[in-house]
Amino acid sequence: MQLYSYPDPSTWPALQQRPAAAEAPQVAARVRAIFEQVRAGGDAALLTLAAELDKATLASLLISEAEFAAAATLVPADLQAAIRQAKTNIEAFHAAQREPELRVETMPGVVCSRRAVPVQRVGLYVPGGSAPLFSTLLMLGVPARLAGCPEVVVCTPPQADGSVSPVILFVAQLLGIDKVVKAGGAQAVAALALGTATVPAVDKIFGPGNRYVTAAKQLAAAEFGVAIDMPAGPSEVLIIADASANPAFVAADLLSQAEHGPDSQVVVLSDSSAVLEQVQAEVARQLALLPRRDVAAQALESSRAILLPDANSMLEFSNQYAPEHLILATDNADALAAQVTNAGSVFLGHLTPEAVGDYASGTNHTLPTSGYARQYSGVSLDSFVKKITFQRLSAQGLQVIGPVVETMAEAEGLAAHARAVTLRLAALNSSASPAAAVTLANPYAGLIRPSVERMQPYSSARDEFEGMAPVMLDANENSLGSVGPDDFSRYPDPHQRAIKADLARLKGVAPNQIFLGNGSDEAIDLLVRLTCTPGQDSIVICPPTYGMYEVAANLNDVRVERLPLNADFQLPPDAAEKLAASNAKLVFLCSPNNPTGNLLAQEAIETILRNFRGLVVVDEAYADFADAPSWITRLAEFPRLVVMQTFSKAWGLAGLRLGVAYASAQLIAYLDKIKPPYNISAATQQHALAALAAAPQLPEMRAELLDGRRWLVEKLAQLAIVEHIFPSDANFLLVRFTVDATGVYDQLRSRGIVVRNRTTQPGCAGCLRLTVGTAEENVQLVQALTEIGAEQSSVAASHIQ
Ligand SMILES: NC(=O)c1ccc[n+]([C@@H]2O[C@H](COP(=O)([O-])OP(=O)(O)OC[C@H]3O[C@@H](n4cnc5c(N)ncnc54)[C@H](O)[C@@H]3O)[C@@H](O)[C@H]2O)c1
Ligand SMILES: N[C@H](CO)Cc1c[nH]c[nH+]1
Ligand SMILES: [Zn+2]
The missing domain is CATH 3.90.1150.10 (Aspartate Aminotransferase, domain 1)
Incomplete structure (x- = not known):
């Protein structure tokens, strides 16, 4: 290790040169030739290059089932346990990097969202020239699996006997990876970029390697349309060690990266000449103890110990160098860390050796080298996903954003762009009414609560297994039966299929247009929750009317807008106009109304249905006593119409608590998504079926x-x-x-x-x-x-x- 005392900053760039840089042109030329060879020869070229460069004669490129099977038996138990612990830590840190779907309404009705979608075909390179780095497979395979990449292929160089380290194969099995190819160096990267009979071409190549691997990845990215994680070449570490540093620890950390390969580079900066002296003495002492002392010694030849005046200049040097690993061996690590602008991964304080990041702390060890930390991050979960953006416009959205886009497109002279907007605006404006315009776009645009759109519904045991089997041990029920006279030990049908089939026949709708609730009150509550974001949205009621609409709104922190009925308890003449101007998510119309008893005029409801952008809920709890057709007959005409009925009144089954909502299948699916799984009890279902069978008595x-x-x-x-x-x-x-x-x-x-x-x-x-x-x-x-x-x-x- 050469010592430099207070080098002038003008000489720093020369001190920051990496050893591999000098031979880069020759390496690049060699790599290009290897790409040509693989393109021309495919698998045969891979076999030839394995013989030439890895000294391995291969019968097959792919790891066989027998090789996989033997692997675990060859890995000692303590190593297996250590690997499992490392995997757990890496998983924990990388799983926490998952981001929820992003959703922003940039203008009213203009909703933009962003979702992470896995890269579909990924190639993982696991170095194995001088040491098989099974830890690299953990670092790449864990995030690939967490991201959900469907196709994962691993390439790693064979050893001279044609085998691949059983530990690499053990880790592959732990990660559920079954395609491992015996190919290393530039030829592996070429195969992943170009595809051969055995190696599938991939979308993105990941992993570190020596100068050939790194140059090959760069060529693949530049000329073969494949993405790469980053240039992750020969390992390096820079240590800032002030007077508080422990020279033995510093020396050990320097050697830990020097032992990777002859072209590794390690750098120690200090503002204490005594520390630098002691570190150098320790390096010499510890080097002699290392099995890989020859490799490390070569790396040390191009490594440096540099005396600088103070912490600021050490940081400045380090930020210019942009090391793969930066160790802050000082009592003041946190303060210095705040000023780090370029580094792959940083190790804070005296008790944090770089080796923990290489194996098991949880961070990723695949990191940018050669100064690429100036512009690249190390591998993370993000490396394995693409963030796809989405946008949806409601009619309102098109109306507000349309003119903006038309103006900009015209200014750029791109008439077709403007026309794509103008045509749609014209279609909206020629529609009979605002509500018709909404329907044209999407009847529920902007109506369904974003959190409901995003959420995953609960999947009950009875969703996953329908019917009965001789042994039912899936739902933690009591297989012995029930306490009491009747057997209710099994959960009821969460979808109440039998009742819906009968009711559909009776009412002339499809079964998927029916929602059954624990009384109408459950449907009222769910409709509010389906459409209204608490503290933000509103509903409309027409007092005097049924009190539960307001209670459901209050319970859900939803504002109530009032549109009072007039003196004869009919909707006021300007009801439709007022509702057309409202941003409320739904209006409850009770007809016949409770407590007034009268039907609301059909024309008034119809005008509202044509003009209101929200859901129109017609509560027909008492409709069986009225001499008028049900609004159920108009469902096909009005996709935002919901009709509620109940078994509590004419059917005389108030004690059962069974309410019904009829709507489009799409809207009912939303209600089903958010309802409690078993909201209608088995007893209610049985009684309701019996009542439906006796419908002629009604x-x-x-x-x-x-x-x-x-x-x-x-x-x-x-x-x-x-x-x-x-x-x-x-x-x-x-x-x-x-x-x-x-x-x-x-x-x-x-x-x-x-x-x-x-x-x-x-x-x-x-x-x-x-x-x-x-x-x-x-x-x-x-x-x-x-x-x-x-x-x-x-x-x-x-x-x-
Ligand atoms: N940056 C990181 O994140 C990171 C992580 C782990 C390891 N590493 C680095 O990975 C490297 C691993 O290197 P390695 O050599 O042990 O394994 P390797 O798997 O990267 O390279 C071995 C392959 O190099 C090819 N090769 C060797 N000499 C060649 C030549 N003269 N011409 C053409 N091809 C040649 C061979 O095909 C061989 O299979 C080390 O430098 C290590 O520091 C970096
Ligand atoms: N230090 C290497 C990254 O430069 C990673 C590694 C793997 N095994 C040991 N070390
Ligand atoms: Zn290492």
Whole structure:
């Protein structure tokens, strides 16, 4: 190792020259000739070059199954354990480098995203000229596997006896790599770039190697359209060792890289001449102990010990040198590390030998040499993926960004570019309405919560195995049966296929247009969660209406916009216009409405469907009592229409908690994606199936309830305390009283009759909601109201006296 004292900075570039640089032209010429030979001769050329350069006579280029099988038995247990530990650490550090998909809405409706996609065919070079570096296979194979590269081929030079180190084969098996080729040097790189009968051409070549391997990779990248990780040639280390450094540690680290090969280079910088002297003495002492002392000694000939005035100049020298490895052998390592601008990998403090990075700390040891650390990073998970960007425009997005692009394209004189936008804008603008424009683009563009689009749904045991087998041990159920009289020990069908098949026949839709929920409330909640990002989005409700819409919104931190019904509980004339201007994600329209009982006018809903960009949810919980076609019949026409129905009302199954949402198959698939896996219990499914089988009973029951409604209307109209009975298309009546409605409510309750007090609802002052009961219950209700009326009038009379 030559010593330099306070060299003038003008001489630094000469001191920073790598030994291999001098012979680069000859090496490049040799490598080009080898490429030619492989192109012309394919596998035969590989066999010839193995004989010539590796002194190996090969029967076959590929590692055979027998060679793989023998490998593990030849690797001692302690080495196997050490390799497994290193693999775990490398996996941990590289798995943490995974990045979630990036998604940014640059303008309203202009969504850009970026996703990492693995390089499909990768070639890994594992050096083996002077020492088989099985650790390199860990460094390349682990990230290749984590990235998900489908095709992985390994090349490594054969030993003179034609074998490949069993440890390399052991690691290959650990990583699930079965294609290992006995080829080294430039010929291996040429084969990976060009392809031969045995070696598949790959998209990207990875791995370190000597000057021939490195030059071959550079040629492959420059002329053969193959990507490479980086130039990773002969190993090198630069150590900044101040007065706090331990000379023995420093010497050991220098030798650890010098022993790689004669063209390795090691450099030590210090601001203490005493330390440099001691380091040199230690190098000489330790060198003599090394088995590879000849190799290391050659490397030391082109290595340097340099005395510099202070830490700043040491850092400046190091940043100019851009070492593959930088060791900061100082108490002040963290402060110096902050100023490092060029290095492959940095080792901090006195207790961090470079060798830990070579094998097992978790960082990658495939690193840029020869000063390439100025512009390249070492291998990482990123090296094995491409980041593909995506963009999607909604109709709104096209409208806002279109003019920007048209202007720029015209300014560049690229008329076809501008036209690609103009044509689409014209199509949007000629559409009948904003909602039609959205439909033209994508009916759900901008409507589905981005996190829902991205997430993976839960996959239940019953998703993975359908039906029954003699032995079912997949879902941690209780195979002994159930406590109690009935057997519910098995999870129910998560997709409720049987019910959906029956319901689809009954309603004239496809089974995949049906979502079943734990009551309609589950569908309401999931629709809010499907579309609204908490703290950001809003829904529209039309009060007075069913209270759960607002509760679901509040629960999900979603803003509620109100579009009140007018005095006769119909949508206001400007409803569609207001909704067209709203950015809300969905509007709930309850028809027949609860608590008012009336159907919302069909034309008003239709206008909203044509103009609103969000989902239009028509809640038909009471539709069985109405004399109007269901909105289910219009689903094909309006992809953003969702119709909710329930088994709780006309079907008389409120205790089962079974609600239904009908929509396009695409929208239902989204609901299925986010629902709890077993949201409909086995008991509910059984009962619902039985009810569906008895569907012919439904009209009779409905008719009886409608008779009861007519009878109640007739009787209530005769009571003096009843001011108005609102027309009802449901199984209840909203009734306004001439007297204090809350007083009437209390008096009914004291007579054992519970009705719903709606006096506080917008537009419902003085109103109670009365459910149509059995004939007898209806009689009791009218009787009680008659008595209450009589009491009220006698009290009024006593006040007059
Ligand atoms: N930068 C890094 O990340 C990193 C990591 C590990 C190893 N390394 C370096 O990898 C290198 C490994 O070198 P190696 O030689 O031991 O193994 P190697 O596998 O890189 O090279 C061996 C091959 O070189 C070819 N070769 C040798 N002499 C030749 C000649 N005269 N003409 C044409 N081809 C010739 C042969 O085909 C042989 O198979 C070392 O320099 C080591 O420092 C670098
Ligand atoms: N130091 C080498 C990178 O330059 C990697 C290595 C492998 N085995 C030992 N060392
Ligand atoms: Zn090393």
